[in-house]
Amino acid sequence: xxxxxxxxxxxxxxxxxxxxxxxxxxxxxxxxxxxxxxxxxxxxxxxxxxxxxxxxxxxxxxxxxxxxxxxxxxxxxxxxxxxxxxxxxxxxxxxxxxxxxxxxxxxxxxxxxxxxxxxxxxxxxxxxxxxxxxxxxxxxxxxxxxxxxxxxxxxxxxxxxxxxxxxxxxxxxxxxxxxxxxxxxxxxxxxxxxxxxxxxxxxxxxxxxxxxxxxxxxxxxxxxxxxxxxxxxxxxxxxxxxxxxxxxxxxxxxxxxxxxxxxxxxxxxxxxxxxxxxxxxxxxxxxxxxxxxxxxxxxxxxxxxxxxxxxxxxxxxxxxxxxxxxxxxxxxxxxxxxxxxxxxxxxxxxxxxxxxxxxxxxxxxxxxxxxxxxxxxx
Numbered sequence: 282x283x284x285x286x287x288x289x290x291x292x293x294x295x296x297x298x299x300x301x302x303x304x305x306x307x308x309x310x311x312x313x314x315x316x317x318x319x320x321x322x323x324x325x326x327x328x329x330x331x332x333x334x335x336x337x338x339x340x341x342x343x344x345x346x347x348x349x350x351x352x353x354x355x356x357x358x359x360x361x362x363x364x365x366x367x368x369x370x371x372x373x374x375x376x377x378x379x380x381x382x383x384x385x386x387x388x389x390x391x392x393x394x395x396x397x398x399x400x401x402x403x404x405x406x407x408x409x410x411x412x413x414x415x416x417x418x419x420x421x422x423x424x425x426x427x428x429x430x431x432x433x434x435x436x437x438x439x440x441x442x443x444x445x446x447x448x449x450x451x452x453x454x455x456x457x458x459x460x461x462x463x464x465x466x467x468x469x470x471x472x473x474x475x476x477x478x479x480x481x482x483x484x485x486x487x488x489x490x491x492x493x494x495x496x497x498x499x500x501x502x503x504x505x506x507x508x509x510x511x512x513x514x515x516x517x518x519x520x521x522x523x524x525x526x527x528x529x530x531x532x533x534x535x536x537x538x539x540x541x542x543x544x545x546x547x548x549x550x551x552x553x554x555x556x557x558x559x560x561x562x563x564x565x566x567x568x569x570x571x572x573x574x575x576x577x578x579x580x581x582x583x584x585x586x587x588x589x590x591x592x593x594x595x596x597x598x599x600x601x602x603x604x605x606x607x608x609x610x611x612x613x614x615x616x617x618x619x620x621x622x623x624x625x626x627x628x629x630x631x632x633x634x635x636x637x638x639x640x641x642x643x644x645x646x647x648x649x650x651x652x653x654x655x656x657x658x659x
Contacts, residue, residue: 573657
């Protein structure tokens, strides 16, 4: 049975909760017909405001989202939540505790909460998060909130999924602000110091306000807000700032979709690396067309490598590529090696670092090393 016979796209677009639940499960598990379902919904995207909530573990993201749900409901919004929980490296399962913390509003018909396990996917999200956001968007939700797992400096995949990125910081960051400002703080559209009733909150706010980089462009200055999610303090102001960003010139609702198309490049953040699903689908298309392809994978990093272990770069025999293993530093060298691998079929384990003359030629960050395995895909 085709998925179109089992799940009616019209019912999904119309907001049917049973159809929506089945569609999400089908896409999350990559069942037959899931791609066709997504394609049928694509033209209905672009109406929802996608708000990403990210930050370090223990910042209170789930509790903050529960408070946001209450405020958004009071303003007449329909809200979907995609909550990503970390998966166990042993069992692959997840506790899905985010759903428990948001239980206060989960029974409301205007709220749909979907919990996901990251399933070991890097970057703070699961591999299907972006597709599930598309489904909620097509189903007519006003706001789609995406909560990442607790993240560190370089886990910024939320930047390609959300229109507005809210980075939640716990009190007491201190010198850690300097350590992380070159990573996740740089993607923030709004900075929030949650647990703002802590004696350390005022100092953390001052550190963030003076850390630099809050003026994104002429259209937006990143605000630093204080909230106490357990009491609701500061939540109304946070919603006001989220709404203001949604309607700001060239950066609000639909930003994530403009970022995915060349015509919107000037209006959006720089393109992020492709998801694993997008990358492997492109590999499949190249192979179906009879072209030789190779896959490069970061297998080990040390120091300041800009992409984490598990990052991929797909290369076609002519030199076309998708993905990233370094954010641009060593892609040229890896693509050149990949073309050789396609030609002779011999896998190569490449290493770039400050002690490697080639690394200096391609501009690898000082103090970092990375190992990349390149293999032909048959």
